Amino acid sequence: MSTSASHAADHHGHDHHHQESFISKYVFSMDHKMISKQFLITGIIMGVIGMGMSLLFRLQLAWPDEQFGILEMLLGKWAVDGKLDPNFYMGLVTSHGTIMVFYVLTAGLSGTFSNLLIPLQIGARDMASPFMNMLSYWFFFLSSVVLLVSVGVETGPASAGWTVYPPLSALEKAMPGSGLGMTLWLVAIALFIISALLGGMNYIATVLNQRTKGMSMNRMPLTIWAFLFTAVLGLLSFPVLLGASLFLIFDRSFGTSFYLSDIYLEGIGALENVGGSPVLYQHLFWFLGHPEVYIILMPALGITSEVISTNARKPIFGYTAMIISLMGISILSFIVWGHHMFITGMNPFLGSVFMILTLIIAVPSAVKAFNYLTTLWRGNLRFTPAMLFSIGLVSFFISGGLTGIYLGNAAMDIQLHDSYFVVAHFHLVMGSAAIFGMFAGIYHWFPRMYGRMMNNTLGYFHFWLTFISAYLVFFPMHFMGLAGVPRRYYQFTLMEDFSVWADVNKLITVSAIVGGFAQLLFLYNFFVSIFRGKKADQNPWLSNTLEWTSPMDVRLHGNWPGELPTVYRGPHEYSRPDRELDYFPQNEPDETAPEVFEPAVVTEAPKAEEVPAENSVFFAAIKRVFGLSR
Amino acid sequence: MMLTLPKKSFNLLNKKLLSLLMACMATVMSFAQAASDVIQPPQEFDPSSWNWMNILICALILLITLVIARAFDIGGLAEKITGKKIVNPHKINAIVGIVVLILGFVGVWYEMKYHGKFLLLSNSASEHGAELDSMFMWTFGFTFVVFILTEFLLFYFMIRYYYREDRKADYFFHNNKLEIVWTIVPAIVLTFLVLRGFNVWTKITQTPNDKAEEVEIFAYQFGWKARYAGEDKKLGENSFVMISGTNPLGLAVEDEADKLKATLQTEIDEIKAKLASANDSTVVWRAALNKMESTGLSNTYVSEYKALREKVLDAESGAYVRQMEKEKKRKETNIKRVDLFKSKQEIFNKAAYDDRVTTEIVLIKNKPYMFRFRARDVIHSAYMPEFRAQMNCVPGMSTVFPFTPIKTTVEARKAKGNDKFDYYLYCNKICGAAHYNMKIKITVVGSEAEYQTWLAAQAKVVAPPVEAAPATPASDSTAVLPAVAVN
């Protein structure tokens, strides 16, 4: 507890009246609540961009022979005569995948909610190192900027797919996107990894060391468990990607051949590179890549666990089983990466091994799905938007997870690999499920962030439109994949066999546009509610966890005035038969059997600050959007 | 383009609607215009030409949704005032859930009916494919049951247990028996599937077959070539250092080696000359540049001016020389490598001379093949969905895939009721701009004789006396099998 305590003392100990400057409070803030909002807003912006990109290339797939004036307006030389350039199509797909996977669903999701919830739910004043936490955000910000810049460079963004396999990504002459765009991509990812590592170390240290009195590990909400495992995964796997990227940088700029061998390029002749292996890169990449999908998914699962339990007014079914499956998934996720490589020329025997390990990981995943269902069973289900999005997550997790059984089977993967079946699979199980977890988190903890409520009805419209359109977009892709339609194709008109899917492609694009439209409702709801939403009660969802005990109506770097709350029981005591109320907050002492604790280290409580009047509308708005609660 | 389509379902979704929806997105992303008539030539950034109608309609849709949302809220307010329940949002959502679930299942069923016949789940054109298809159906059986059951339960629970004030949830959080059951049952099912998959995978990839004929499939940006062994039944040696315009596959042919060396030497000499005069050239270019600037020509010929300036800057900074030297070194290395390659005498045993490089693949029904894959520049993937076969082509690495075709092209045409149908090998690993157009036709013929007729018409690598190397890449997609071969 020492770091946070001394930090709190630094800030508030000597000079209670000192006013933090705008910069130190809203820009380089070290308050975890503030940083979580920075992550969230950046994540939302990146999400809008990533989604916009997908709509652009979906237009191309649905109407390959039409000309869209709007494309030329937006993209200029990349869409001459309103028709997307094939190189830029690849660039869009690559940027879309990178943005969605890393920027929205890793940083945007995990960054936002780990930051917001870890201190608040375990009863800490802040992160173990608020300074590193701040750095983590600003590295992420820098990384986002570099990536966005890379989309605009003359030769186009990196275009070799979000996995950027060399030699395609290593040789500038192989495609225009492998020039400056790829360099910037690598820089962005390196910055991103630094951010992820800084954040991850902090999350782990905080969860292990800063829990308040009575918050033993087995009383932690499942969100915290999920964030903990996520951080461990990130810490162990991201450095490998950094290494892989570093080698790629060497190959690109310094004449090494880690990944290159025996290459002849039209117009250049034979290259000097010999002895490297492109497959090496794939091993390194997927050693991160597979854990990465769980880095994306686990926080969403953690959020879902809390939201479902709270809104079903029922303890989560199989708390221990949930933790064990998270742990099982975490460990196994490090030894299944080869399932992305069955047909890369890897030794087929290795393929067999990876197949077996992969199908083992399906078991803990299945356990989680069953546990969610049983939690709903005989509950008293309150359908808040957050609850609906959690249920949506369970639905996607099941439908997307089941197709993993096909793809994890090396024999079937011969046919399905890199087909649209894969696109359907990962968009459901990782894309949609995690996005829905993120929405659930936003709707559920919005009051905690802004002291106001979001509009429920708009939330319902947002949910149903998004849910239906997501299924309409991604489910039909299964059928295309089963018919052997390859992914990452700019158009299908040159392959007669695939022309029967033209209708389906149109359906998908129209659904995607409707889904994009639905997100406007969300954006409207989110931003208007920040200013206009109904004032939230202290504990609007009648929840048990500690974050709802920290005062909503004062700005407080340190979370609780006075002493930190003490925890007396686990987080899921809903609908206990022996109680009148259907919830039982963790910090409420039990009259019948009070627990006795050792006197804890007393940390000095911060003073609440007055909200200063603000004359500039601009600064007032910034403060509302990023400001501390209320 | 898609002429043969049943244009029935989505012709309502015309470009109007589309541009309208796009406009919704774009307005809010605040850099927007809906193209009113998408066929029009591209316009300048000119707000007066925007289709304000579309934007208006979008705004209207948004507004209506917001109004509906407000209406619900007012309902809630009315409830508060009157103290009576008018709507129970929990119930409404639960009902919507059930409706969506049913529509979803109907949708899947309809899609299967409409497009099911295009799925490659039966009638595999290769021997091992049947086993894959059967395994798919088993997996489908299991997962479909789980899918229906769990999705149904999810939505059923929604409607069965939605919030009512007078209810209280069960305080039920643990049941060992239940948990053990649903850990063990999936584990058993998965074990069954894994073992099956393991066997099939091993059988497909690791069964040696001496009788299999080797065919080399060569991938490059952006096309394919196939290489068949000649009378010696052996594919000759090759190396990427040998690749040249006249020897696209880099085969071990003595003449080609000499020719390549000579070309490289000429190029090196040219570079040397350029290097020797680099200083002089720099002065000359600089003078030309200065002149352009002083005479104002730089304003007339902007792009030429820019190019020249770049050249001068490169030359003056030494980048030009470095670039040249690098190129020279690469070419010298290449010559050394060719020498090294040539020095391995046994390689030039003329095994490659009678090979045939073709721009389409012809196979004989029921004959086992071993495809050997090479890539010239980046990773490609040889994807033959009708044969349930796929393998990556990796530069610097030799990969293989064995399979036996069991249906001729003609039989497949009959079965599909499409007399234009052909088998294709597609590229299935992102490899650059024309990745989407990288395919080669596969024809399966019924008899050895047909195959021999076709093969005889293909040129040998070193054909006595002068005949040139195979066709250029451009002809790839248009190549057709001589009529005799199909049938």
Ligand code: HEM
């Ligand atoms: C707005 C909804 C979305 C639509 C319409 C959409 C659509 C698509 C499409 C059509 C592709 C190209 C498939 C191909 O040709 O290979 C793609 C690629 C991809 N998408 Fe999405 N997507 C959406 C959201 C997401 C989300 C939420 C994620 C987060 C995981 C995501 C991750 C990816 C990835 C990783 C790729 C692969 C990029 C690559 O091939 O390198 N997408 N998406």
Ligand SMILES: [Cu+2]
């Ligand atoms: Cu994986």
Ligand SMILES: [Cu+2]
């Ligand atoms: Cu290719």
